[in-house]
Amino acid sequence: MQLIDRRLNPSGKSLPNRQRFLRRARAIIKEAVSNTSAGRHIRELEEGGAVVIPASGIDEARFRRGQTGRREHVLPGNRDFLEGDRLPRPPGGGGSGGGGGEAGQGSGEDQFSIVLSADEFLDFFLEDLELPRLERRQIAAMKAETPRRAGYATAGSPANLAISRTMRNALARRTALNRPRPEEIAALEAEIEAAETRGADKEEIALLMERISILRRRAMMIPYIDPLDIRYRRFELTPRPIAQAVMFCLMDVSGSMTEHMKDVAKRFFMLLYVFLKRRYEHVDVVFIRHTDEAKEVDEDTFFHSRETGGTRVSTAFDEMMRVTSERYPLDSWNIYAAQASDGDNERADNAETVEILRNKILPICQYFAYIEVGEAGRDTGLSSLWRTYETLGDSAPAMRRVSSRQEIYPVFRDLFQRQLSGAGA
DSSP states (O other): OOOOOOSOOOTTOHHHHHHHHHHHTHHHHHHHHHHHHHTSOGGGGGGOEEEEEEGGGGOOOOOOOOOOSOOOOOOTTOOSOOTTOOOOOOTTOBOOTTTOSSTTSSBOOOEEEEEEOHHHHHHHHTTTBOOTTOOOOSOOSSOOEEEEEEEEESSOOGGGBOHHHHHHHHHHHHHHTTOOOHHHHHHHHHHHHHHHHHTOOHHHHHHHHHHHHHHHHHHHHSOSSOGGGOOEEEEEEEEOOOOOEEEEEEEEOSTTSOHHHHHHHHHHHHHHHHHHHHHOSSEEEEEEEESSSEEEEOHHHHHHOOOOOOOOHHHHHHHHHHHHHHHOOTTTOEEEEEEEEOSOOOHHHHHHHHHHIIIIIHHHEEEEEEEEEOOTTOOOOOOHHHHHHHTTGGGSOEEEEEOSGGGHHHHHHHHHBOOOTTOOO
């Protein structure tokens, strides 16, 4: 049973309450974020905003008086039903939430709106996504250090005080200097009391008093904990391996790509770009556009240039290999690639394309995703490039088809869903 504090919030209590609510309704909010993001522009993903969840999903446990035994209710104004009759459903069936249908007809479901910050929205949006098979490579040139235990020091921050080591040093020092233990002093005090009780002579009591005085002076001279005993945990910054990765974004911008196809491809790459920059610190993104020629471009040119021409996919793969050999050594970088095309390619280029993909691209890639874009509501069958990639069998790239903006998000999640431990990507 969960108790809800409904008293007025004191100062500073609103944020913990909000975080507690987000944790409790996490699954429902995550689903609402997924539904909301499907209708957004990619650039709007970083803006946060309101999401709507059903009010039934935020119900709280409550105490109520128990009802036991058989109870009979007499309802006033009832002239149609007798005890045991079954009440019919209201006409019109169940309505949707938000007041749909005519007044007084059907049923509905209240809705609850919550405003998420940009960070919260992206956290829910990208929560269970990751780059498949990301491996740690050798230590990179960029700074990446982590604190590690490096023994003990005689000075340091109070937060790093090593209590167990300090007490061990104090015990060793007290033992070496033969510091009187409290039990010894207590035993002498009991012996003095016993001597006084039995009427011992004054010389015996005086000797006992002298011994206890010596022990007490010695205990005061040898402190229980000395500043020499104190030790602090010591830490040193040591370089650590970095999971470096580079993502190659290959986009077909030839004349066979319509404006709708280019728009869908760009939206997919925008979503991929947001995902990489949000989730990973050491991931480079390389943009390559191709017609019958390919070249590396910057982000603005990749998304906004209106260049067009013929289609030779092999040129994009050649450009990718050139950039990899010049800037991304395989022993230091994880190589990823995502390609978007309408599947149209020069027939004479298909053989060279699949040869480069089989012998050069796939052996160095941790993961290769191929997105084939098409016209909404039109099924033109398998493209030549799709059939060419299928000849690779089990080593073929992860291939998906997208024809509308609404399909981008589920396809993206399917490609980059976090895998279970030990499962392939």
